[in-house]
Amino acid sequence: MKAIITGMNGAVAPFVNRELEKRGIETVIWDRAKVPTDNEKDVFHFIHEHKPDYFLQIATGPVEWLEYIAKATKELGVKLVFTSTVSVFSEQGTGPYTIESVPDSEEDYGLYKIECEKTVRAFHPGAVILRIGWQIGTSAGSNNMIDFLERTFQEKGVIEVSTEWYPSTSFLTETAKVIVDGAAILEPDTYLVNSNKKYSFYEIAQHLKEKHKAEWIVQKSTDLKRDDRMFDDRINIPELF
Known part of the structure; x- marks a missing residue:
C-alpha cells in the first residue's frame, strides 16, 4: 500500500x-x-x-x-x-x-x-x-498545546487557563x-x-504539567466559558486521561 x-x-x-x-x-x-x-x-x-x-x-x-x-x-x-x-x-x-x-x-x-x-x-x-x-504534542516547538503552554509561561511567567472552557x-x-x-x-x-470527554482546559494544563514535570505556574481563570467538545461514537480514540 x-x-x-x-x-x-x-x-x-x-x-x-x-x-x-x-x-x-x-x-x-x-x-x-x-x-x-x-x-x-x-x-x-x-x-x-x-x-x-x-x-x-x-x-x-x-x-x-x-x-x-x-x-x-x-x-x-x-x-x-x-x-x-x-x-x-x-x-x-x-x-x-x-x-x-x-x-x-x-x-x-x-x-x-x-x-x-x-x-x-x-x-x-x-x-x-x-x-x-x-x-497535544510531546514537546514545545510546533503548533500544539504543549508549545502554547510553554511559550505562554516563558512570555508571561504564569499561565491563566479557564476552568469553564472544554x-x-x-x-x-x-x-x-x-x-x-x-x-x-x-x-x-x-x-x-476528540479525546476530551470531561476535562476543562485548566484540568488538562495541570495534568500536562505533572506529566512533563514542567515548572509552569498554572492559574485558574473563568474568562472563557464555552464547550468546544465534539462527540462521534463512530471514531475509536482513547479518552484523554
Whole structure:
C-alpha cells in the first residue's frame, strides 16, 4: 500500500507519516518546492505518477489546490482523507457538537475550512473528512498545546487557563492513528475526532504539567466559558486521561 501525504512542515503530518510507516504503508511526501499547487495538470500528473492507494491532505493551502487534488483522486480511484477542524463551529456559540451540528464559524480560518469541506464533497464524494481539535504534542516547538503552554509561561511567567472552557483535543499520536484509519477503514463521511470527554482546559494544563514535570505556574481563570467538545461514537480514540 502507498500513501501521498501533505503538510510535513506542520504539527500533525509527521506523526501521521510515522503511523503509516509503522503499518508498512509506503509514503510519498508532497514537496511544494518541487511540485506546484497552482497547476491542475501538474497535480494530476504527480498523483498519477505515484499511483497511491490513499491521499492524506493535511496541509493548508489554496482551495483551488484542494479542488485539483479532489478531482484527480476521484478520477484515479484514490481514497482521499482531508483534515478539517473544530474551528468550523462559531466561537460565539457552544457545544458539545455532534455530526448534526451545522458549521457556523465567522472567523477566517473556520470559514476557510468550511469552504475546503464543501470543495471536497463537491469533487470527491467518496472522501473522508476528519474534524480534529487542538492537538497535544510531546514537546514545545510546533503548533500544539504543549508549545502554547510553554511559550505562554516563558512570555508571561504564569499561565491563566479557564476552568469553564472544554476544548476538543487529542494527543497527536492518537489523532495520527485515526487519520490513517480514515484511509484504511472508514467509510466516506464527515467525522469528529476528540479525546476530551470531561476535562476543562485548566484540568488538562495541570495534568500536562505533572506529566512533563514542567515548572509552569498554572492559574485558574473563568474568562472563557464555552464547550468546544465534539462527540462521534463512530471514531475509536482513547479518552484523554
